[in-house]
Amino acid sequence: MDKVFSNAIVKYGIEKQSFVAVEELSELQKEICKAQRGKFNKDNMTEELADVWVMCEQVKMMYGITDDQVMRKVHDKVARLKMTLAEG
Ligand SMILES: [Mg+2]
Numbered sequence: 550m551d552k553v554f555s556n557a558i559v560k561y562g563i564e565k566q567s568f569v570a571v572e573e574l575s576e577l578q579k580e581i582c583k584a585q586r587g588k589f590n591k592d593n594m595t596e597e598l599a600d601v602w603v604m605c606e607q608v609k610m611m612y613g614i615t616d617d618q619v620m621r622k623v624h625d626k627v628a629r630l631k632m633t634l635a636e637g
Pocket residue numbers: 573576596597600
């Protein structure tokens with residue numbers, strides 16, 4: 550998949566793909582809002598999660614962020630959440 554993503558970045562450019570990423574994030578926001586209004590559609594939500602995942606992969610590539618760097622932050626944040634939950 551990485552080759553497809555890098556080809557997309559080369560073809561459309563960082564500026565365009567950055568806007569697509571923002572657009573896809575807003576489409577996921579919309580699905581979450583709709584679900585909260587009683588209009589949950591699992592297929593639509595899944596599709597928007599997939600779109601966001603694809604664009605997050607490209608954002609990482611465009612800005613030189615590795616999976617390891619992201620996962621280190623994820624582990625820090627999960628540890629912090631765990632502590633917050635334990636505090637009640
Ligand atoms: Mg979408």
